Amino acid sequence: MDMRADLLIVGAGMVGSALALALQNSGLEVLLLDGSPLSVKPFDAQSPFEPRVSALSAASQRILERLGVWEGVVKRRCSPYSDMQVWDGSGTGQIHFSAASVHAQALGHIVENRVVQDALLERLHDCDLGLLANARLEQMRRSGDDWLLTLADGRTLRAPLVIAADGANSAVRRLTGVATREWDYLHHAIVTSVRSSLAHQMTAWQRFTDQGPLAFLPLERDGQQDWCSIVWSTTPTEAERLMALDDQGFCHELERAFEGRLGTVLSADPRLCVPLRQRHAKRYVAEGLALIGDAAHTIHPLAGQGVNLGFLDAAVLAEVLLQAASRGERLADVKVLSRYERRRMPHNLALMAAMEGFERLFQADPLPLRWLRNTGLKVVDQMPEAKALFVRQALGLSGDLPELAKA
Ligand SMILES: Cc1cc2nc3c(=O)[nH]c(=O)nc-3n(C[C@H](O)[C@H](O)[C@H](O)COP(=O)(O)OP(=O)(O)OC[C@H]3O[C@@H](n4cnc5c(N)ncnc54)[C@H](O)[C@@H]3O)c2cc1C
Numbered sequence: 001m002d003m004r005a006d007l008l009i010v011g012a013g014m015v016g017s018a019l020a021l022a023l024q025n026s027g028l029e030v031l032l033l034d035g036s037p038l039s040v041k042p043f044d045a046q047s048p049f050e051p052r053v054s055a056l057s058a059a060s061q062r063i064l065e066r067l068g069v070w071e072g073v074v075k076r077r078c079s080p081y082s083d084m085q086v087w088d089g090s091g092t093g094q095i096h097f098s099a100a101s102v103h104a105q106a107l108g109h110i111v112e113n114r115v116v117q118d119a120l121l122e123r124l125h126d127c128d129l130g131l132l133a134n135a136r137l138e139q140m141r142r143s144g145d146d147w148l149l150t151l152a153d154g155r156t157l158r159a160p161l162v163i164a165a166d167g168a169n170s171a172v173r174r175l176t177g178v179a180t181r182e183w184d185y186l187h188h189a190i191v192t193s194v195r196s197s198l199a200h201q202m203t204a205w206q207r208f209t210d211q212g213p214l215a216f217l218p219l220e221r222d223g224q225q226d227w228c229s230i231v232w233s234t235t236p237t238e239a240e241r242l243m244a245l246d247d248q249g250f251c252h253e254l255e256r257a258f259e260g261r262l263g264t265v266l267s268a269d270p271r272l273c274v275p276l277r278q279r280h281a282k283r284y285v286a287e288g289l290a291l292i293g294d295a296a297h298t299i300h301p302l303a304g305q306g307v308n309l310g311f312l313d314a315a316v317l318a319e320v321l322l323q324a325a326s327r328g329e330r331l332a333d334v335k336v337l338s339r340y341e342r343r344r345m346p347h348n349l350a351l352m353a354a355m356e357g358f359e360r361l362f363q364a365d366p367l368p369l370r371w372l373r374n375t376g377l378k379v380v381d382q383m384p385e386a387k388a389l390f391v392r393q394a395l396g397l398s399g400d401l402p403e404l405a406k407a
Pocket residue numbers: 010011012013014015016033034035036053054055056113135136137138165166167168170171189191231274292293294295301303304305306307308309310
């Protein structure tokens with residue numbers, strides 16, 4: 001027999017899990033399913049850093065605090081950063097942002113994705129939300145007013161409303177035929193953690209090289225400040241070459257590409273190479289369907305914003321659904337769901353466009369563009385008001401914020 005719910009969330013990654021928690025006291029029957037086992041690993045504070053990390057904004061922190069998850073993040077491991085240094089590797093332009101400029105303690109926190117995920121799962125296991133592990137979605141189709149979902153093991157699920165939170169290669173998006181606009185950045189990102197001879201000073205460093213941005217994001221373990229997570233975006237050929245180097249050769253190249261700003265790169269953990277692709281769903285909603293997080297949009301990691309946008313999607317969608325439920329409206333109605341799309345799509349698109357423009361400007365070789373970006377960086381660096389505006393934006397403190405993210 002089919003399992004039934006008022007609302008099915010497909011994908012218990014960071015974004016789907018946050019949405020489920022935001023709906024926990026709604027009176028709705030929510031079922032959250034994921035193809036993975038959804039088990040929480042015991043945390044060892046001495047364990048190596050996970051290669052995938054996120055730069056969580058203040059808005060994301062607030063959402064996680066209100067969902068009772070932030071505590072679980074802090075008790076594991078997270079690294080606040082108070083400053084950001086950005087510079088042009090082929091010029092003299094540079095810019096410095098600081099939390100102090102807006103009287104904040106931190107610009108954000110660098111957190112391993114596994115840590116956020118486990119803190120969310122721990123909370124989910126503690127509440128009485130329906131959680132379905134090892135449940136890989138394979139098919140879905142309309143059946144009357146419901147969606148009928150078939151899992152890989154043959155189980156079937158039924159609900160009038162399905163939320164796609166199943167990541168960049170969303171099965172829900174594919175099975176329901178939601179169109180996307182997508183393009184390759186023709187870049188790959190190498191991610192890993194490295195130890196350097198100089199302390200990172202709680203600063204996120206970003207150097208724009210001719211081949212793409214290179215970020216050193218500060219990590220902290222036992223009060224030590226000599227580890228950073230790196231995201232090195234470069235051409236596929238160069239990425240292949242860098243991936244083939246032995247550890248010593250890789251550390252040497254990395255130190256050179258980073259102009260030795262943190263001294264010698266002493267060691268590197270195993271490397272991951274991820275092809276970068278920007279993707280944006282043309283619609284986030286349809287009758288009985290909404291897309292959130294990477295299922296709706298993937299953005300260049302240069303922004304460090306991917307999961308921050310996803311948490312805001314989850315918080316706004318929860319707000320829209322809770323308001324509609326309190327008014328007795330039908331939640332699967334596309335008119336209700338469109339309220340979520342209207343609030344989130346312009347914000348996500350604006351950020352994606354800004355990142356793309358930024359990326360193009362820094363990839364550009366013609367002399368006038370190089371001059372423009374060098375001069376631009378220097379000029380803006382002398383404009384405290386403009387910088388404070390940028391910092392507020394990066395903290396996620398401006399724009400149409402959901403209640404869960406408000407101060
Ligand atoms: C190199 C790199 C660096 C990044 N750095 C940052 C950063 O600094 N800051 C930041 O905010 N973001 C960053 N991001 C982006 C960030 O990692 C993503 O935005 C985020 O993980 C998306 O979360 P999600 O929950 O939407 O999707 P995912 O994390 O992809 O979760 C999807 C879930 O759906 C499940 N699933 C998938 N298919 C199915 C199916 N058929 N059936 C059932 N379950 C399914 C999966 O098991 C998974 O649990 C980075 C990304 C990359 C590639």
